Amino acid sequence: MTTVVTLVVVALLLWLALWTVVARDAFLAVAGFVVYGLLLSLVWVRLAGIDVALTEAAIGGGLTGALLLGAVGRLRGTEAATWAERSGPGTRAVAGLLSLVVTAALVLCVLLLPEPAPTLAPLVLPNLPATGVANPITGVLLAFRALDTLLEAIVLVIALIGVWSFAPDRAWGGRPGPRYRTDPNGILAYLARVLPPVGIVIGIYLFWAGADHPGGKFQSATILAAMWMLVQMAGLADAPRIDNRWVRSGIVIGPLAFVAVGVLGLWTAGVFLGYPDGWAKPLILTIEVALLPTLVLVLALLMNGPPSRGGAR
C-alpha cells in the first residue's frame, strides 16, 4: 500500500518538474514549482526527514514561491516580447546537447553512489549530549558544523544588500515596494488581523521546539516574516525605511552575536566557535535568539525588494 503511494507521489513529482520546465507562462511555471515544493516536503516526511520537510515547505515552496511570484509580477510587461523571440536551430541544438550531458552526468553520479552511503551519524549521536540539545539537526547545525550556519547567516545579509543595491539613487534609504491599499473592512484586512497572533505563537513555538524536536529558527523566521508580509499587503502597516537604525541593527545582530560567541570560543575553548564545557546549550540558545530577528528581517525585506520611494529625508 505504502509502495503504491510512494510510486504515485514520485510519478507526480516527475510530471510536475517536467511541467514546470515546459510551461511557457511564467505564472503557471511558478505555480507548478510551489506545488512541487509541497509534494517534495511530503517525500521528506516519508524519508523521516521532518526538519528538511518543514524547511522545504516553508522556504522551498513558500518563500521561494512568493519571491518568484513577485518576479513574475515585475516581468509581466516584457513577457509577451520574450514569447515572440525564437532562438535559432544552432542555439537550440547546443542547449539540448548541454542538457543531455548534464542529465547523463547526474544519472551517472547517482548510480555510482557508494553503498551504504558514507555517514557521520554514528559519530554525532554519542557526542550529542555534550551540546545539551536533543534534536540532532540543531546539534549539527549549531555545534558540529556551526561555521556553515554562520556563513549562511552572513550570505543572507549580503543577499539583502545585493537586492537593496538595485535601488535608484533617489529612493536610497526609503521604503521598498508599493504602499498597499486595500478595503479596511475587506477580507484581506480581516485575515491580517486574525491570523498574525496565531502565526506568531506558532512561529515562536517552532523556534523553541527546535532544540529537542523538528523545527528551528529558519522555519520559525519564515512564518514570522510571512505574518509581517500579510500585515503589509493588507495595508495595515507600511514596509520599514531601510535607513531605519533599528532595522539595520536587527539585520546585523545575528551574525555579530555568532562571531562574538566564536571569538569567545577561541579564548575559552581554544578554537573558533568552540563552546567551553557545560556552556554549549546557553551559547547555542544565545546564537539562535540573536539570529531570529536577523532571519525575520532579511527574509521579509528580501520579499519587499529594493527601496523604491521616499528616499533621503
Next chain:
Amino acid sequence: MSLVLDVFSVVAIVAGGFFYLAGTVGLLRFPDAYTRLHALTKADNLGLVFVVIGLLPQVGSLLAGLKLLLVWLLVMLSSAAVSQLIARSVRRQDPRA
C-alpha cells in the same frame, strides 16, 4: 470500544475522501471560476471536517487533538479568505463572468 472507534474513524475518513473527490471533480468539470471555487471550498471544507473528526479518536493525547482542531480552524480561515480574494480578482478582470 476501540473497534467501534476504529470503524467510526474509517467511515468518517472515507466520507472525507469522498467529499475531496467530489470537490476535485467539480474543480475539473465546472464551467467558470465562481462555480469551481464553490465546489472547491464547500466540498473540501466538508472533506477536511470529516477527516479531522475521523482522526480525533485516534490521537494519543489531548494536546495532539487540540493541534488537529487548530489545523482545521486555520485551513477553514485561509480557504475562506483566499477563495474570496480569488473571486474578487476574477470579478475585477472580467465583470461579466
